[in-house]
Amino acid sequence: xxxxxxxxxxxxxxxxxxxTSSLLDxxxxxxxxxxxxxxxxxxxxxxxxxxxxxxxFYYAYGVDRFSRFFxxxxxxxxFLACIITKGMKQIPSEKISELYFFISVVVLGLxxxxxxxxxxxxxxxxxxxxxxxYIITSYRTGLGYQFEAAVKYMIxxxxxxxxxxxxxxxxxGAFGTTFLHEIVAEVHGHMDNSLAIAGAILFLVGLxxxxxxxxxxxxxxxxxxxAAGEVVTFLASLPKxxxxxxxxxxxxxxxxxxxxxxxxxxxxxxxxxAGNLMALNQQELKRLLAYSAVSHAGYMFLxxxxxxxxxxxxxxxxxxxxxxxxLGAFLVALQVAGDEKGDIPLSNLKGLWxxxxxxxxxxxxxxxxxxxxxxxxxxxxxxxxxxxxxxAGYLWAAVAGVLNTVIGIYVYLKAIKISLVGDEEDTxxxxxxxxxxxxxxxxxxxxxxxxxxxPGKLISMADMAVNALS
Amino acid sequence: MIPVNWYLTLAAVLFCxxxxxxxxxxxxxxxxxxxELMLNAVNLNLVAISHYMQDLSGQILTFFVIAVAxxxxxxxxAIIVTVFRNRRTVLGDQITELRG
Numbered sequence: 226x227x228x229x230x231x232x233x234x235x236x237x238x239x240x241x242x243x244x245t246s247s248l249l250d251x252x253x254x255x256x257x258x259x260x261x262x263x264x265x266x267x268x269x270x271x272x273x274x275x276x277x278x279x280x281x282f283y284y285a286y287g288v289d290r291f292s293r294f295f296x297x298x299x300x301x302x303x304f305l306a307c308i309i310t311k312g313m314k315q316i317p318s319e320k321i322s323e324l325y326f327f328i329s330v331v332v333l334g335l336x337x338x339x340x341x342x343x344x345x346x347x348x349x350x351x352x353x354x355x356x357x358x359y360i361i362t363s364y365r366t367g368l369g370y371q372f373e374a375a376v377k378y379m380i381x382x383x384x385x386x387x388x389x390x391x392x393x394x395x396x397x398g399a400f401g402t403t404f405l406h407e408i409v410a411e412v413h414g415h416m417d418n419s420l421a422i423a424g425a426i427l428f429l430v431g432l433x434x435x436x437x438x439x440x441x442x443x444x445x446x447x448x449x450x451x452a453a454g455e456v457v458t459f460l461a462s463l464p465k466x467x468x469x470x471x472x473x474x475x476x477x478x479x480x481x482x483x484x485x486x487x488x489x490x491x492x493x494x495x496x497x498x499a500g501n502l503m504a505l506n507q508q509e510l511k512r513l514l515a516y517s518a519v520s521h522a523g524y525m526f527l528x529x530x531x532x533x534x535x536x537x538x539x540x541x542x543x544x545x546x547x548x549x550x551x552l553g554a555f556l557v558a559l560q561v562a563g564d565e566k567g568d569i570p571l572s573n574l575k576g577l578w579x580x581x582x583x584x585x586x587x588x589x590x591x592x593x594x595x596x597x598x599x600x601x602x603x604x605x606x607x608x609x610x611x612x613x614x615x616x617a618g619y620l621w622a623a624v625a626g627v628l629n630t631v632i633g634i635y636v637y638l639k640a641i642k643i644s645l646v647g648d649e650e651d652t653x654x655x656x657x658x659x660x661x662x663x664x665x666x667x668x669x670x671x672x673x674x675x676x677x678x679x680p681g682k683l684i685s686m687a688d689m690a691v692n693a694l695s
Numbered sequence: 696m697i698p699v700n701w702y703l704t705l706a707a708v709l710f711c712x713x714x715x716x717x718x719x720x721x722x723x724x725x726x727x728x729x730x731e732l733m734l735n736a737v738n739l740n741l742v743a744i745s746h747y748m749q750d751l752s753g754q755i756l757t758f759f760v761i762a763v764a765x766x767x768x769x770x771x772x773a774i775i776v777t778v779f780r781n782r783r784t785v786l787g788d789q790i791t792e793l794r795g
Contacts, residue, residue, distance in 0.1 A: 345756050352763050356770055363774060372778045379774055380726055383767050384717060387733035390760060391710060394740035394753075398703075403752050 229277040229288040231270035232296050233336055239263035240329035247322035257311055260325045264304040267332075271297040284404060285343035294541070294690035295339035295470045302462050302548045303332050308665045309556045315453035320364045327357035328459055335467035339474075344393050344403040347471070351389070354467055355382055355435075358460055365453035374451025381434065381444045389431025395424030409478050416483070425479045426488070432475070435468040438526065439496035442519040446503075449515035454562055454569065457511055458555040461518060462548045469525060469544040473537050476529045477694050489529050490614075494625045497523030501632040510558045510569040513640065514551065517595055520633065521547055527610045527626060531617035537694075539609035541687035546594065546602035546676055553591030553669040557584050560658055577644035581656035585644050587666045592637040594673050597630045602676030609684075702743030710736035721786045723778075727771045734764045 227234075242263070246256055275297060279288045313321055334354030341347040359382060363375035393403075399421035400408045415421040430441065437445040449457050479485055500520025507513040525547070528540030560581070561573045578585040594603030607630065615623040658666070676683060709732060716729035738757045745753025778784075 345752070345759060348756070349759060349763075352766070356766060359770055359774065363777060372774065372781055375774045376723060376778055379771055380723065380730075383727070383730045383771065384733070386763075386767070387710075387713070387730055387737065390734065390737040391740070393756075394706075394737050394744065397741065397753055397756070398744040401748050401750060403756065 226279060229274050229279040230281070231274050232267050232300060233333065235263065235267045235270045236300075236329055236333045236336065239267070240326055240333060243322050243326035243329055247326055249322075251322065253313065253318055253321055256322050256325060257307075257313065260307045260328075261304070261311070263329070264300065264307045267300040268297070268304050271300045282346075284406070285346045286337075286340055287342040288340060290693035291474070291690045292336075292340040292470075294686060295466060296336050298545055298548065299332060299335050299339070299463060299466050302466060302552065303328075305549075305552050305665060305669075306458050306462060308661055309552060309559060310455035310458050311659065311661060312559065313455055314559075314562065315365050316455055317364065317366050324361055324364055324456070327361045328463075330354075330357045331459070331463060335463060338467040339470040342405045344397065344405070348390065348393060351431075351435075351471075352386065354464060355386070358382075358464065361456050362448055362452045362460070364456060365451075371451045371453070374448045378444050378448045381441075385431045385434035385441065388427050392424045392427025392429075392431065395420050396428065397424075399424055405474070405478060412478060422484065425475075425485060428475065429472075429485075429489075432468055432472055433492070433522075435464055436472070436522040436525070437515075437519050438492060438522045439499045439519060440492075442496070442500070442522075445518055446512050446515040449511045449518075450509060450568060454511065454555070454559045458552065458559065461514065461551050461555060465518070465522075466544055466548060469540060472525075472529060473540060473691070474694065477532055477537065486530055489526055490619050490622045493523045493526035493530070494622055495523070496520065496526065497626065497629045498632075501629050501636060504636045505632070508571055510554075510561075510571055510573070510640070512568075513571070513636070514554055514558070517633075517636070518551070520629065521595070523629075524607060524610055524626060527614040527619075527622060530619050530622065531613035534613045534616040535609070535688075536613040536617065537691040538684060538687045539606065539613045541690060542680065542684055543606035543610055545683060545687075546606045546673070549669060549672055549676075550591045550594040550601075550603055553587055553666070553673065554595065556662065556666055556669065557588040557591070560584055560656055560662065571640060571643055574640065574644040577656075581658065583663055583666055584656060584658070587670050588644050589641050590670050590673050592641050594677070596634045596637040598634065600674060600677040602673045602680070605677050605680045699743055699747040702739060706736040706739040706743070709733075709739065723775050723786070724772075727768065727775070731764060731768070734760055 242259065275293050277288055316324060331354050334350050337350035338347065338354060341350050359375060359379040362378050363371050365371040397403055399415055399418050400411055402408060434441040452460065497520040500516045500523060504513055504516035507516060525540055525543055528536040530536060558569050561577065562569050577588065590601060594601035597603045597607040611623045611626050713729045713733035713736060716732065717726050720726055720729065738760055741753040741757045745751065
């Protein structure tokens, strides 16, 4: 019984620990190592609880294979992000404990999102995972526009929350219950109920914001550019996983609503096109990655169109790969950020091959994966998503996806070119990365290639997770 | 007894006023106030539906919404105060160093 909730308990202890340590005067190194230790421990806990089942709090909190798959994914991302951000160059020293406290709370909230089976619990979990992010966006040394990023993130975030709550109130009105399994049981009687449809759409608007889908994306570039690189590393990978889990769970619930799917298809295509087009002229690495996040949110939405043709499995696979490849890109971004406190212009990548071949290889593989080139995991993921959409009869959406991949290749190859072909005179000092960072870099490279060449194991895991839903 | 539809309509109107205020006002504090208005529309919805269906979970959710709205105001105002200290303004169109 207790093993099912082990990851939650470990992360809860971690957040209490960092809350206490923010009041004490500990060395930065101690705190960072504690974070890596706790996140490593949480992976072990997630592995132990992987196969467990259980219903808690009168069915409001249900541990199943789907939720534990995402818990493993979230804790894994948490661990990797903790190692990547080990340097903490852009974070003021006295804020490091607080940062880890807030991140632990976010992770706890995300775990609860993937496990909650009741709308009130879901709402609390979502807020638990959102509010700390607004605060840590403003943690950055120097400059002064991180606060602007925080204001934008917060103000649009609370509006999306309000929309989502309004949707929840309509869903409650239509179905008379807040339990998801009771809603699923009744959903077929409410196909034409305008209250239910309006509720579902408003609910999805809130989720689209969290995923930075096209018309709700405007916060993403500013927050990515304004916040510290370390914060963005967490912010770009973790909340996306929670949003994917929630999308799959709720859309599988509403998948009978025929009128909803074409709307999702249009949103998906708009998002990937807009993201790619706006990424074309970006000169700053974090901003480029923000627009890439917008277009990838579009790709992931394609999976929702094909609930019966393996779309959800493809989405879970792509979510995993996306977390890994964006972490890879941010690892390089943090390494080339240098000591100057400003942004990370693409010109910082010049001559990267001469400065650190490993970083150049990682950047090439991560960006190739983001672009969807074989033999990386990104290619396999895109292939799965596009075939699922095609099989479900959304041929035009699949074609738009393929065309977008071509634009994407141009965007990412431009950055790769700068890193590989830069002039030798521009070569700054050699990049001496710590051993842990280099091990993480090599691990990310190998994982991305492994998932590209032999994706079977992850697909079958994702399949089992999706099957646990029905 | 007043029919439940009247409450739902009132809540929808309140929500729309909130959205309108959010979109048209320049002052970030007023924008935050508009969001509070939207959240109160949600509360009205929940309480009306909950009373209509004789089911308590809607009213419980209302308590959570009120608590969460308080937390949101605390975080929001804290961030706005730091912006004001840095920039000497809380007007949305003057906080524009970052352009989407």
